[in-house]
Amino acid sequence: MKTQEPAGTKSPPATGSWSAAWTTREIVVAAVLSVAVGVIFWTWGLLWATAFAAIPFPASYALVGVWMIGGLLVPYVIRRPGAAVVGELVAAFVSMVLVSQWGAAVLLSGLVQGAAAEAVFAGLRYRVYSTATLMVAGAFAGVASIVLDSFFYGYWEAYSPASIAVGAVLVAISGALLGGVVSKLAGDALVGTGTLSGLAISRERKRTR
Amino acid sequence: MSAAPRTGAGDTVDGATTLSDRARHSLRTFTGPPRMRVRDLTFRYSERRDPALREVNFDVAPGESVLVLGPSGSGKSTLTLCLDGLIPHVVEGEYEGIVQVGRLIAHESDVPRLARDVGLVFQDPESQFATLTVADEVAFGLESLAVPPETIEEASAQALAAVGLAGFDGRQLTTLSGGEKQRVALASVLAMGPRVIVLDEPSANLDPVGAVELFRHLRRMARDRGHTLIVIEHRLDELVEWIDSVLVLDACGRVLFRGDPREAFYERSAELTAAGVWRPRTTELVLSLKERGWPVPGRPLTIAETAAALADTPGLLRSLATSGVRGGPADAPESPAADAPTTGHGAVAGSNAAAPSGPAATPQPAAASNPAGASNPAPGSDGAVSPELPAIEVRDLTYRYDPAGPLVLEGVSLVIPEARVTAIVGANGAGKSTLAGLISGVLPTTPGSVFIGGRDTCSLEDRVRSTTVGHVFQNPEHQFVTNTVRGELVFSLTQHSSLGDSEVAHAALVDSWLDRFGLSELAEAGPFTLSQGQKRRLSVAAMLIRGQSVLVLDEPTFGQDRRQADRLISTLVEQSTLERRTMLMVTHDMRLVAEHADTVVVLVGGAVAFHGPPGRLFRDEALLRRAGLTVPAVGGLGSLLRELHGVQNEFVAPAELLLAAGFPIAGSSDETAPALEARESEHLHPASGLGATGTGGDGPRPALESSVTSQAVGAPRTVDPAGAPGAPDTVGALGAPDRDGGAGRTAAAVPTLDHYLRRRNPALKLVVLLLVSLMLTAVFDPYTPAAFLALGLVAGRVLGGLTPWSVARAVAPLLIAGVGVFVANILFNRLNEVSPALLVLGPVRVTEVALSTAASLTFRLLAFAVFSVVFVRTTDAGDLLLSLVHQVRLDERLVFGTMVGYRMLPLLTYEYGLIKAAHRVRGVRGGGGPVAAARRTWRYAIPLLAGAVRRAGRVAIAMDARAFGAGPRTYRRRSQVVAADWVFLVLGVAVPAGLILVLRLAGVTRFGIGV
Structure with a gap:
């Protein structure tokens, strides 16, 4: 196994479950990427609590986009229905296990953000994974996150509707850039290492060349 | 073909095989x-x-x-x-x-059908495990085949017995040694009942003793004829x-x-x-003796056969015993002396040490014979540790990764001579890689402990150190910092101030190194796209080109084929003699040690147990046993000759045998005669050793709560180059926060699973956790979340057996997040305008609402964290997995796959530290500012992810090979929901809800920020 990568994978055996479309390799790669993203989530949470702590409310949401990566990078690489939800939720779970200031509430954030991104990919029938798609999905997920947070943290009481709206715009941009563009770059860099051969992302790149 | 199987059927008298036969019959009837x-x-x-x-x-x-x-x-x-x-x-x-x-x-x-006939065991046990415990791992394939649970138990027990691991069922995989892990992998395949076992370099990641353990079981299976064995292997001496x-x-x-x-x-x-294929050392030796005119009879393969054949060779042993003869027999066509290759001082020193009474018989290499006129001092006749300038001096070095952890190194003092090849050997966890890392500066040292060229490494700046000492990591990918092969070499040069800035000079130098390492045609290729062998050569070239005087290499021959290994080692040896560079190799490869090391350092339990020439080491059987080492074939041959044929002890040292056969051993780097090269370079054996991820007995442990505690990923303190001790880990499943990072962590730290919370169904526990967290998000006064915080700590103590102190410690770092919350609310809370100020500091009004909201949110985040910590520490990862499948009805393939990803969490943390260290050794300079930090992180993240994805692919293949996802699984055990779990669910919701109700009625709880 040391020199040879499992290149190319065929459709997995049908088992009747919805993950039947995923090959084992896709499942495990998605899991590993999600876990890695979970560590990023957790690290970003620490920064959020320290380095970014002094950034006031609506402006701080310009940094939230990083937390969308799970729901973007994983579907960008795997390109299967459910990948965005799985990626974001598993990453959130990992950040919870690593001890996060959001505890189990982060699972809900993960679910909501993942579902928002998933909606965009589903809307495009899981066929289009361009930079624009990732940016739109990131923006969607970002907006979903601020909506959820408004309930969790009482923004609607503590802040004016205008500043929440500014926050929503900022988080959408952040989701598009820190989430979408970063995921795109990371996915492409990984393809460059040759380790993703056989997965949808490298098959597509080969076709377009 | 001599492969006449002695019996067709596998039913033999051997207990283990007979046992597993019964298991097989319970799966289906099968004759052989x-x-x-x-x-x-x-x-x-x-x-x-x-x-x-x-x-x-x-x-x-x-x-x-x-x-x-x-x-x-x-x-x-x-x-x-x-x-x-x-x-x-x-x-x-x-x-x-x-x-x-x-x-x-x-x-x-189809795969499931074939999996019953053919089983696959892979190279790295760490990359084929899909679960956390021995029992689950062995049952994995059977569950995939939907074998009934009763049969699974029986077949598992028999498979474990067949590999000598009966009674290991309950063990966590992470508590096993490398050899045991590989045997578990074998058992998990055997349990499915295949009669053909295919093994792909099963010993490559094992230390010598682990490999011997594994081979012992394979040999028995081979002799039983109950299985067909198809083995890819490099360690031929044991296999032949x-x-x-x-x-x-x-x-x-x-x-x-x-x-x-x-x-x-x-x-x-x-x-x-x-x-470029590996051959058994014995046959190489015999062939070489034959070439030199010794009439060695027959075609011996095994060590015993070879010893007998050598004993039967007229005159050979006598001539060895009397003179340490180095050429052919007296009537051999060539004069031994003329033909004797120029031997390096180290080897001679070694043989001298082995044969103190006969130094005259050993020709001293003339200084002039050394090409390029490198001024090698005359070899000392007092052993390999010659009185030359010490390149490296280690003084009473003691090290532990964690102040509370066990000692990894204890009182190590060493003087490593200049321009020599020194090997550091020992079992996994003996501290080899730690020592190497401390010497190269990959790990931080304390002043007065490590000196290079007479200077305390502590006083050296990173940049100076990286031009003095190089460190080639076991996984070459960790060290790549540019996008092309050429770029890697250029990067090394531009980091080196003394080479001047001439681009032309650089280009020429780079070209010559590319050529020397056979990488010229790949100059513009991406480093990650190379083959393993090419990657390794590139990582060595990128280090060597900088001209450091000391080079530390971790398993330099790992994963290389014969020719690649030869090439690499001859370059290293040449660099050591010609350029007077000191080479320090960490290795499991005893053949490499025997034939190329001038000096060996043996570590046992973090202390130096031996320091001297390899010849002497391989004759000290007690020491070898203690150190978990094995004798390479030639050494074994020496002792056999001594025992059986009464050949005088001292004279049949491995070195003597090799010399007699005309092998130029250690240190002979002169490659002036090309003809020599082919033969000279036949000595290498791909190192066994730690996998890239340090899988030995000390690899990272899978656990839900892997890198928990406050260990920031950004600052993993455990940076052990080969993953020996120090890999981040926790014990058990979600459990204990233990992370001592040394060989000391043991099963003792596994939490006892008898507390109330530990026995509750994980899915219901998760539901309670979510509901409690949701309740918390609804309240905005400071007192209610404070009460929840207390409730969480009490529940953890009373129901989970977690001391409030340990939970608080895990949560404490989050207090800093609380500070941010206070600042934000004091400065930006909209309600500040309408709230009375409690304190006015210049333009800043500290209002009541700001303080109360901030206190509320701070207590909330602490309570969030406390509840999740209690959940994590009282939940076994394997139980959670089963519960998610059985109660939550999540997709089983997805849950299993996610668990595999989860197992890699500690590994990710650990590898991140490695990559960081590897980049530092390359001389990658840190820069200030967030942009530089982001760029650095990106550079670390991509190799990290690439490695993880590659590993994921391997695990997936290993899971597919055991019919994963072939259809609905059966389960060895089922996650149960008992009445007590329902009671817990009700109480888990009612108590916090009741708390809120009471506080609300008391006018304490507020559901909005309010004023």
């Missing part, structure tokens, strides 16, 4: 291993241009044991995947030909004793030879050498 036929097999991976295998034809008789050999890239691993149908069923590509297992045609059958036949593939994936091992290693020896 099937015959295997491979006809015109050609396979090309869909993304490669050239086929990996071309028109491969061979048969394997029932019960035959076949050794598969071939250089890197010859398609050996591909062949293993073809034999059990993963190709073409799982891995895509162009497939032609027929693989037949008994009556099954592989491409017409029990293999029946050999299959050799060439570099293009064609069959080069199929048949009798004696014919392969004698008559076809030249072809095998040309193909």
